[in-house]
Amino acid sequence: MTQQITLDSVEHAAATPEVVQPYAELGLREEEYLNIREILGRRPTQSELAMYSIMWSEHCSYKSSKVHLRQFAQKQPPSDRLLAGIGENAGVVRVSDTLAVTFKIESHNHPSFVEPHQGAATGVGGIVRDILAMGARPIAVMDPLRFGAPDHPDTRRVVTGVVAGISQYGNSLGLPNIGGEVVFDPCYQGNPLVNALCVGVLPVERLQRKAAAGVGNVVVLLGAKTGRDGIGGVSVLASATFDETSQQRRPSVQVGDPFTEKLLIEACLELYEANLVVGIQDLGGAGLTCALSETAAAAGTGMRIYLERVPLREPSMEPHEILASESQERMLLIVEPDKLETVLEVARKWGVLATALGEVTDTGRLVITWHGQTVVDVPPSSLADDGPVYNRPLQRPSDLALLEADRAETLPRPTTPEELRATVLRMAASPNLADKTWVTEQYDHYVMGNTVLAQPEDAGMLRLEDSGLGIALSCDGNGRYTRLDPYNGARLALAEAYRNVAVTGATPVAVTNCLNFGDPEDPAVMWQFAEAVRGLADGCAELGIPVTGGNVSFYNQTGSVAIHPTPIVGVLGVIDDVRTRVPMGFAESTDGHVVFLLGRTQLELSGGEWAWVTHGHLGGKPPAVDLAHERRLATLLSQARTRRLLSAAHDLSEGGLAQALTESTLRRGVGVRVSVPADLDAFTFLFSESTGRVLVSVPEERVAEFTALCDQHEVPHTRIGVVDASSGALTVEGQFTIPLDELRRAYSGTLPALFSGTTT
Amino acid sequence: MSTKIGVITFPGSLDDRDALRAVGLAGAEPVSLWHADANLRGVDAVILPGGFSYGDYLRAGAIARFAPVMEPLMRAAAEGMPVLGICNGFQILCEAHLLPGALIRNQHMHFRTRDLWLRVENHRTAWTSSYEPGQEIQVVLKSGEGRYVADARTLDELEAEGRVVFRYLGENPNGSQRDIAGVCNAAGNVVGLMPHPEHAVEALTGPSTDGLGVFTSVLAHLARVSSGTSTATAGAASR
Numbered sequence: 001m002t003q004q005i006t007l008d009s010v011e012h013a014a015a016t017p018e019v020v021q022p023y024a025e026l027g028l029r030e031e032e033y034l035n036i037r038e039i040l041g042r043r044p045t046q047s048e049l050a051m052y053s054i055m056w057s058e059h060c061s062y063k064s065s066k067v068h069l070r071q072f073a074q075k076q077p078p079s080d081r082l083l084a085g086i087g088e089n090a091g092v093v094r095v096s097d098t099l100a101v102t103f104k105i106e107s108h109n110h111p112s113f114v115e116p117h118q119g120a121a122t123g124v125g126g127i128v129r130d131i132l133a134m135g136a137r138p139i140a141v142m143d144p145l146r147f148g149a150p151d152h153p154d155t156r157r158v159v160t161g162v163v164a165g166i167s168q169y170g171n172s173l174g175l176p177n178i179g180g181e182v183v184f185d186p187c188y189q190g191n192p193l194v195n196a197l198c199v200g201v202l203p204v205e206r207l208q209r210k211a212a213a214g215v216g217n218v219v220v221l222l223g224a225k226t227g228r229d230g231i232g233g234v235s236v237l238a239s240a241t242f243d244e245t246s247q248q249r250r251p252s253v254q255v256g257d258p259f260t261e262k263l264l265i266e267a268c269l270e271l272y273e274a275n276l277v278v279g280i281q282d283l284g285g286a287g288l289t290c291a292l293s294e295t296a297a298a299a300g301t302g303m304r305i306y307l308e309r310v311p312l313r314e315p316s317m318e319p320h321e322i323l324a325s326e327s328q329e330r331m332l333l334i335v336e337p338d339k340l341e342t343v344l345e346v347a348r349k350w351g352v353l354a355t356a357l358g359e360v361t362d363t364g365r366l367v368i369t370w371h372g373q374t375v376v377d378v379p380p381s382s383l384a385d386d387g388p389v390y391n392r393p394l395q396r397p398s399d400l401a402l403l404e405a406d407r408a409e410t411l412p413r414p415t416t417p418e419e420l421r422a423t424v425l426r427m428a429a430s431p432n433l434a435d436k437t438w439v440t441e442q443y444d445h446y447v448m449g450n451t452v453l454a455q456p457e458d459a460g461m462l463r464l465e466d467s468g469l470g471i472a473l474s475c476d477g478n479g480r481y482t483r484l485d486p487y488n489g490a491r492l493a494l495a496e497a498y499r500n501v502a503v504t505g506a507t508p509v510a511v512t513n514c515l516n517f518g519d520p521e522d523p524a525v526m527w528q529f530a531e532a533v534r535g536l537a538d539g540c541a542e543l544g545i546p547v548t549g550g551n552v553s554f555y556n557q558t559g560s561v562a563i564h565p566t567p568i569v570g571v572l573g574v575i576d577d578v579r580t581r582v583p584m585g586f587a588e589s590t591d592g593h594v595v596f597l598l599g600r601t602q603l604e605l606s607g608g609e610w611a612w613v614t615h616g617h618l619g620g621k622p623p624a625v626d627l628a629h630e631r632r633l634a635t636l637l638s639q640a641r642t643r644r645l646l647s648a649a650h651d652l653s654e655g656g657l658a659q660a661l662t663e664s665t666l667r668r669g670v671g672v673r674v675s676v677p678a679d680l681d682a683f684t685f686l687f688s689e690s691t692g693r694v695l696v697s698v699p700e701e702r703v704a705e706f707t708a709l710c711d712q713h714e715v716p717h718t719r720i721g722v723v724d725a726s727s728g729a730l731t732v733e734g735q736f737t738i739p740l741d742e743l744r745r746a747y748s749g750t751l752p753a754l755f756s757g758t759t760t
Numbered sequence: 761m762s763t764k765i766g767v768i769t770f771p772g773s774l775d776d777r778d779a780l781r782a783v784g785l786a787g788a789e790p791v792s793l794w795h796a797d798a799n800l801r802g803v804d805a806v807i808l809p810g811g812f813s814y815g816d817y818l819r820a821g822a823i824a825r826f827a828p829v830m831e832p833l834m835r836a837a838a839e840g841m842p843v844l845g846i847c848n849g850f851q852i853l854c855e856a857h858l859l860p861g862a863l864i865r866n867q868h869m870h871f872r873t874r875d876l877w878l879r880v881e882n883h884r885t886a887w888t889s890s891y892e893p894g895q896e897i898q899v900v901l902k903s904g905e906g907r908y909v910a911d912a913r914t915l916d917e918l919e920a921e922g923r924v925v926f927r928y929l930g931e932n933p934n935g936s937q938r939d940i941a942g943v944c945n946a947a948g949n950v951v952g953l954m955p956h957p958e959h960a961v962e963a964l965t966g967p968s969t970d971g972l973g974v975f976t977s978v979l980a981h982l983a984r985v986s987s988g989t990s991t992a993t994a995g996a997a998s999r
Contacts, residue, residue, distance in 0.1 A: 451965055
C-alpha cells in the first residue's frame with residue numbers, strides 16, 4: 001500500500017492561497033515572504049519557498065554586507081591583470097601573456113564546530129570547486145584557522161577533528177597545503193574559524209563563465225548522487241547564532257568524498273581542454289537551487305528542468321529536498337546538444353555520473369517539473385540577484401573607549417637579562433607563537449612537485465612553469481588588533497599578508513578576503529564590519545592592488561558574545577623566477593652574513609602577543625600602520641632579490657623581533673648574534689610589535705650596495721648583528737644567550753603536548 | 761632508442777605527474793599508462809605512483825590490484841621487468857602479492873609529512889644500483905598508512921635474503937616493523953617503498969636530490985640487461 005501525498009505544485013499553490021507556510025522556520029521575515037508572493041503573484045510552492053529561503057539567506061544573498069562590500073569595486077585601483085573579479089566564483093588574475101591564476105578564501109566555520117572533521121573537509125572541497133569552476137586546475141590550498149583556548153576541554157575535539165578533516169580531504173585530492181594560520185583565543189571557543197583558500201592556474205583563454213547561455217543547450221549535472229545530507233546547511237547553520245541545540249544539527253553538515261572530487265576535477269579539466277562546455281557552476285551551499293538560478297540569471301535566459309532525472313542516493317527524496325540538498329562533489333554544466341554525447345563519454349572515462357537534467361530556454365523563467373507536474377516557475381534573477389538588501393544600523397561598541405584607554409604600554413615589563421631570556425622562551429612556547437609542525441605535518445605540501453616554499457615560511461610559493469615563473473601566497477588576520485580598531489585591524493591584516501609575500505621577493509598583485517564577524521543584527525558588530533571593510537578597501541587602494549573577491553561569514557556568535565572581528569586577508573604575488581626566492585631562515589652557507597632590521601621600532605605593545613601571554617591583557621590601540629612605507633619596503637625587497645643581495649628575509653609580526661629571531665634560527669638550526677641598537681631598550685627591541693619591519697641577512701661584501709638601495713627607497717635599516725653558525729645559539733650581546741636546543745624544546749614541545757595521542 | 765618508463769594513473773593517483781617528471785629528469789622517456797589499459801604500451805619499466813587509488817576504499821591498494829592494467833603488469837614482473845611501487849604503489853604491490861607484507865595505519869594514527877633519512881640496505885636491485893652500499897639518502901615520507909608489517913617468519917626471510925631495500929634512520933616515523941621502509945621480491949626487479957624518491961629530485965622543490973638515484977638505477981639496470989652484462993636481474997643480496 002502506498003501513501004499518497006499531495007504534491008505542492010504551482011497549480012495547487014495557485015488554488016490554495018490560504019495555506020499557512022512555515023517561512024519563519026525557514027529563516028524568512030514576514031516582509032520577505034510577502035515580497036515572494038508579490039513576485040510570483042501567488043503563494044510559493046513548498047519547493048519555491050525552500051529555494052527563496054536559501055537564496056535569500058544571509059550566507060547566499062549577502063543582504064547585510066552588500067552595501068558595504070561595494071567599496072571594494074568603487075575604490076579599486078586600476079589593474080591590467082584582473083580578468084574576472086567580484087561576483088564571479090573567484091577572481092582571476094593574469095600572471096603572464098598566457099597564464100592566469102585564480103584564488104579565493106571561503107569560510108566553513110559553523111559546520112566545523114558542529115562536526116569538525118566533515119565540516120573542515122567539505123570546506124576544502126567547496127573552495128576547490130569554486131576554483132575549478134573558473135576553468136583552472138587547483139594547485140594548492142591554505143587554511144587560516146582559529147580555535148578556542150588551548151586548554152579548554154572542548155578545544156582538542158575541534159582542533160584534532162578540523163586538522164584531520166583538512167588533511168584527509170586535501171591530501172586525497174593531491175593538493176599541496178602550503179600555508180595558513182593556527183591561532184588560539186577564548187573568543188573562538190564556541191565559534192572556531194575554518195577558512196580555506198584555494199589557488200588554481202589556467203591558460204588565459206580557458207577562463208570559464210557561469211552563464212547558461214544558448215537557448216536549446218543542455219543542462220548537465222556532473223558528479224555525486226544527491227542525498228539528504230546538508231539540507232539547509234548554509235541557511236540553517238551560517239545564518240543564525242549558535243545556541244545549545246547547535247550540536248544536534250549534525251545532519252545539516254555535509255559529508256565529503258575526496259575521491260569523487262578528484263575524479264570530478266580531472267573530468268572537468270578534460271572537458272575544458274576539449275572545449276566541451278559553454279558554462280559551468282559548482283554546487284556548494286544551496287546546491288542545485290543556487291547553481292540553476294545563478295547560471296540562468298547570469299545569462300538572462302530561462303531554464304526547463306526535469307527534476308526526477310537527478311540521480312538520488314535516497315529514492316524517497318521530495319522535490320524541495322533535492323533542490324536544497326548540499327551533497328558535495330557536484331558541478332552543473334551547460335553543454336551544446338551536439339557535444340552532449342562526448343561530454344557523457346568523458347564522464348564515463350573518469351567514472352563520474354553525468355545526467356542531462358533539462359535545457360536552456362528563452363522564457364526568462366526557471367521552470368522545474370516533477371514527474372510532469374510543475375513545482376517551480378520563477379524568474380531566476382529574483383532568486384539570484386533580487387534578494388533583500390539591508391542597511392543595518394551601526395553603533396560603535398560601548399566598551400571600546402574603555403578598552404582603548406587600557407594600554408598595554410603601561411604594563412610592567414621584564415628588564416634584567418634573566419627576565420628577558422625567560423620571556424623569549426615563554427613567548428616561543430606560547431600556543432600562538434609555538435611551532436605548528438604538529439598541524440602542518442599532517443598536510444602534504446610536496447604533491448605536484450612545484451612547491452618552492454611552504455609553512456613555516458612567510459608565504460607559500462609555487463612554480464608555475466619551468467621558466468621559473470611562479471606565485472607566492474599568504475593569508476593573515478589578527479582578531480585582537482581588529483577588536484581594538486576594526487578599520488586599522490583590517491589594514492594591518494592586509495599589510496601583514498602583503499609583507500609576507502614581499503619578503504620572498506615576489507611582487508604582490510591581488511587580494512582576496514574572508515570576513516568573519518558576529519551577528520549583523522547587533523549594531524556594534526555591524527559597525528565593526530563596516531569599519532573593517534572600509535579599512536580594507538582603503539588599504540587596497542593605498543597599496544594599489546585590487547580585491548578580486550571574497551566571502552563573508554556572519555553569526556560567529558554564541559548567545560550574545562561575538563568573536564573578535566576577524567578579517568582574513570589573502571595576498572597573491574608574482575615572481576619571475578622562483579629560483580631566486582628568498583627563504584626565511586639562516587643557513588650554514590650564510591655564516592657571517594650581516595643581519596639587518598628594516599623599518600622603525602617604537603614601543604607598541606597593545607593588542608600584541610606579549611601583553612596576552614604574560615598579562616592576559618587586551619587593550620589600547622594596535623600598532624600604527626603605514627602602507628606607503630609597506631609599498632616602498634616591498635619594492636626594496638623585490639629589487640634586492642633580483643640583485644641577489646639577500647640570503648634570508650623574515651617578516652616581523654606577532655611576538656616581535658624575539659620571535660622572528662627564534663623562527664629564523666630554528667628553521668635550519670643556525671645561530672645568530674645581535675646587539676641592541678643604542679636608541680632602544682632591550683625589551684622594546686625584542687618584543688615591540690611595530691609593523692612594517694623585516695629581518696634580513698646580507699653577504700658582507702654586498703652590504704654597501706644593500707644599504708644604498710635601502711636609502712634610495714627610504715626604508716630605515718639598522719645593522720643588528722651577524723649569522724653565527726658555530727655558536728649554535730641565539731645571542732643578544734650583553735643580555736643573554738639561548739642555545740638552539742633549549743629554544744627548540746620550548747618552541748616545538750607545546751602543540752604535541754596539547755594535542756598528541758589518540759582522542760577519546 | 762631511449763628507454764621508456766611507464767607511470768600508471770589509477771583513479772585517485774596523485775603523484776603520477778611527479779613520477780613522470782622524475783623519470784624525465786633521470787634521462788628516460790616518461791610514458792603515461794592508464795589503469796584500464798590492456799597492455800603496457802611497450803615500456804621497459806613501470807612505476808605505480810603514490811596517491812589514494814580508488815579513494816583507498818576497502819583498503820589502500822585493495823581495489824587497484826584488480827585494475828585491467830595489472831594483468832599485463834603481473835606477467836611482465838614475473839618475466840623480470842623492473843616495477844617500482846611508491847607509497848600507494850607499494851600498497852598496491854603488496855595487495856597484489858608481488859611483494860610480501862602489508863601497510864597499515866601509522867602507529868600514531870596521524871597522516872605525517874616529513875623529510876627523513878633512509879639507509880640503502882640493498883644496492884643490487886633494479887632500482888638501487890646507482891647507490892653505494894649502505895648509502896644514506898634524504899627523501900620525503902607522506903602517508904597515513906605507512907606502517908610496514910609482516911609475520912615474523914616473513915620478516916626473518918626478508919632480512920636473511922637481503923630483501924629489505926630501504927630502512928628508516930633515526931626515529932621510526934610510523935611504527936614499521938624493523939624500521940623497514942622498502943622491500944623487494946626475490947628476483948630484485950620489483951621494489952616497493954613508502955617514502956617518495958620522486959619528491960627528492962630537484963633542489964628547488966625537494967629536501968635533496970638523493971631520490972634521483974632510484975630512477976638512474978633502473979636506467980643503468982636496463983642498459984646492462986640490453987647489453988647482456990646483467991645476470992638477468994639484479995638479484996637480491998645473498999642469493
